[in-house]
Amino acid sequence: MAAVTMKEIAERTGVSVSSVSLVLNNRDMGRIKPDIASRIREEAKRLGYRPNRIASSMRTNRTRILGFISDEIATTPFAGRLILGAQDAARAFGYTLLTVNTNGEKALESSEIETLKQYGVDGFLYARMFNQRTSVPGTLRDYPLVLVDATDVEGELPSIVPDEVKIGKDITERLIDAGCRRIAYIGLDDDIAAQVGRFKGYRQALAERGLAFDERLVTNPVIGAEAMASTERLMDDLHPDGFFCFNDARAWGVYQAAAWHKLAVGKDLSVIGVDNHQVLAETLSPYLTTVELPHYEMGCWGTRKLISLIEDRDVSDVLPPPTRAVLPSLEDSEVKIACALVEKESVVGSESMQTDK
Template sequence: MAAVTMKEIAQGMGVSVSSVSLVLNGRDSGRIKPEIADKIRKEARRLGYRPNRIASSMRTNRTRILGFISDEIATTPFAGRLILGAQDAARAFGYTLLTVNTNGEKALESSEIETLKQYGVDGFLYARMFNQETSVPRTLRDYPLVLVDATDVEGQLPSIVPDETAIGKAVTERLLAAGCKHVAYIGLDDNIAAQVGRYQGYRDALNAHGIALDSNLVINPRIGAEALESTERLMSEFRPDGFFCFNDARAWGVYQAAAWQGLLVGKDLSVVGVDNHQVIAETLAPRLTTVELPHYEMGCWGTRKLISLIEDKDVSDVLPPETNAELPKLDLVQAMISCRLVEKESIVGSRREK
């Protein structure tokens, strides 16, 4: 089957070829009425239009290819949504996304970067497995570059991360609203940005309610046996009635400790995690109330920001069809995005009536 051309799209719609070209090359803003541009995009998708990459790159000195580099994120349960958000946004602008995973190995990372450069990528997305400050390889700094779920240790590069402080505040507020008087925080034994922000939000919420911070209710154990032992000790010695857990894995430990103590989650105590990890949050009984991190939206924003840098223009009016959440403005350098609390049954008073 012969490839569909811009001329055929124009003739079928009764518009000029130049109008179709402006829309399909992402240069229609301020030139073509939005409703007409939308119709042109829909017709192009219906007909299966595919741009001539070689001809386009020769005219513009761009390949319309983006490089997506991650450390271990492609091996996590959340990678799909992050990559899908980036891919959908790239597709909406007529770009292709090439993804590589470095397994956290510097030598492999350098090799993969050079491989992507050989493909002539126009810019890079640099993603980390969880929100943290990171040092970006110098070899990337000659290209348009955006960090996803990470921030530049030097504070210079554009990035998007979850609003970690807001997460901590929202979870603690929810537990207090449920009537909890002694809210514990089970954190991480590492001062990454996610830990610092969530703990700060926890303290801010307590302070806003006139509740003094009780250091006995805060633990930051290593993952594994230590986490389980320290959680059980916290529960038996200080009897908190609410638990804000750094992630869903820590919340699982609270469920286990509660069982050992003869307590019921959702009846005797309340538990909230972070991640909305399907294997954990949906299989625990009762199901775990948790915060869903906006991986799809971060991937989407990061790609749109990168394309705005590549093309040196505002692309705020174009969104992938699945993106319903309000995204941060693209003129931000270091953006934070809000997260959704997913209510289930692990908070006292929230169990469904049978």
């Protein structure tokens, strides 16, 4: 059976071939009436239309393929959301995403980059396992390129990362609003951007709300036995009424320590984590109030930004998919995206607050 052409769709719908082209390339917003665009898409679907990528690439000198390079992100529990956001955004523009994982190995990374280039990719997304400053391989800099969950050490490339300072402020302010006055910070034994930013936000919120900073309420342990021991010491010596945990895994340690001290999370003390980890946040009892890192949104924004660079145009005519966190403007280059606080049950008064809603 011969392939269905745009001309055939145009004839069956009574419109021009150029109108069909705009619709099937997702460039119809503001140019083609919605009812006509809907009719074109329905007819294309009914006829089984498939775009001819080879012919298109010969006309435009583009393959409509994007390369997605990551280090260890494909082995983390949040990788799926990041890649899904990128795929959904790419699909809306008629692009395909090719994903490779380098395991943090430079030799493998170079090989994978060359492989993607052989496929004729139009541009690259370069993603890291967590928010960090990174040095991008020079072989990528001749292509349109966007960093995801990372920033360029040279400050030259567009990038998107979580707003770590705002995470710290939002969590601390939520605990203060719940009546907490002795808020412990259970941090990370590393000075990565997330640790630095969240701790900064914690201190800013305390100062702005008139609460004195007490360094004795801060601990940055290695995860495991050390984290448990330091949390238990805090409960013994300082009796915190609120816990800001760097991530949900550290919140799990607070739950354990609270049980040893016969304290009820959500009643005797409040706990908030970060990650909205599918297992931890929904398994802990009571369910953990947590900040959801915007992996889907970062993948989506990064792809939309990349396509705007490839096509050298404003791509706002193609609406993004629904997201929990608000997507930043594509006009900006180094972007920090706000994260959503997901209310559950681990903050004192959360049950009554949910009932009021």
